[in-house]
Amino acid sequence: MAVDVEANTTWKMHFPILINFLMSIVAYFLTARLIPGIKEKFIKANLFGIDMSKTTSDKVPESLGVVTGCAFLITTFLFIPVPFGSSLIQGEYPHEQLVELLAALLSICCMLLLGFADDVLDLRWRHKLLLPTIASLPLLMVYYVNFNATTIVVPKPFRDLFGFSVDIGIFYYVYMGMLAVFCTNAINILAGVNGLETGQSVVIAVSIVVFNIVELSGPLWKAHQFSLYFMLPYTATTLALLKHNWYPSRVFVGDTFCYFSGMTFAVVGILGHFSKTILLFFIPQVFNFLYSAPQLFRFIPCPRHRLPKFNSKIDRLEISTTVFKYSDLNVLGKIVIKLFKLFKLIKWQEKDGVVVTNNLTLINLVLLYFGPLHEAKLVSILIGIQVVFTGVAFAIRYPLASVFYDL
Incomplete structure (x- = not known):
């Protein structure tokens, strides 16, 4: 009987991920073919820019991140029956997981729309800070209803003062809202050369995928499975965009992509219960923000x-x-x-x-x-920095974390 239960758990864990992976491969090829076929429509709609780092003055279509975002959403929509359909057949009704998935998609869809509006209307910076906050509200409400876990574990050196853990209440929600704002703007700030936005996003996404796969063997495997449902199609569609955005760029991604990417990372970090870990994968972006803050x-x-x-x-x-x-x-x-x-x-x-x-x-x-x-060399160096600090992030998350926490 124990063997049957273990086999059923393994099936429920890996089968949806395998289907999601196969759908993501299809999404990559479809997106890679769709982008060159549709970019002329953006130029006709006056959504284009001139590459300031080139001697030519060719029109380069702007805001192609909306294509990637739509491909991601369609893939995820089509995937929904896979994990939940099998549960219904077995007589299970995972309402909480379905609500999480739909709320996450709602937040991502809102940021995709608002990002495209920014590309078209050129919104002011104060709006760029306000919009992610509003878009994250469905996410925070679902977190409140399903979990409402606001307790943090205190590092060992401070436990004599504060105890093993501290419930910070509403401040944890403030932190998660600020995380959504930071993620959506951090990529947008570190941008401006061919392939940088998509390149850094791919490295972050792959880092999260690796982290999720490692953690699938742990007690929170369902949360990391949930994260993979988003990260696999996101990585695939972003790789397709990177193919056309790398030097010399044939398309520009626009603020649409930056907002869409940031909210996707925030979604998996919050609902996947690793909102603090995800910041480790943003070390270059955190440094860039702090370094830029005096001007910002x-x-x-x-x-x-x-x-x-x-x-x-x-x-x-x-x-x-x-x-x-x-x-x-x-x-x-x-x-x-x-x-x-x-x-x-x-x-x-x-x-x-x-x-x-x-x-x-x-x-x-x-x-x-x-x-x-x-x-091209500048972007390669910047992506290399991102990769190096991914290694630093894993070192902090695993070997060093045991020094300060009971792992």
């Missing part, structure tokens, strides 16, 4: 575009700069400048009180250290 919050003047400059004479990208008077900086701005100069994170040129510095992005920082680079 206007402690240091921030131009509209902080993309690296293209030097057509040598076919290389160089750091872009911002110019301001040092006397115009407030106290926080001056403190930030001193810290960045101390840690050699900024190129500083000052003459007669007028300052010229590099814009504060990870892209410009790489160019600061490596010098002018060809765009």
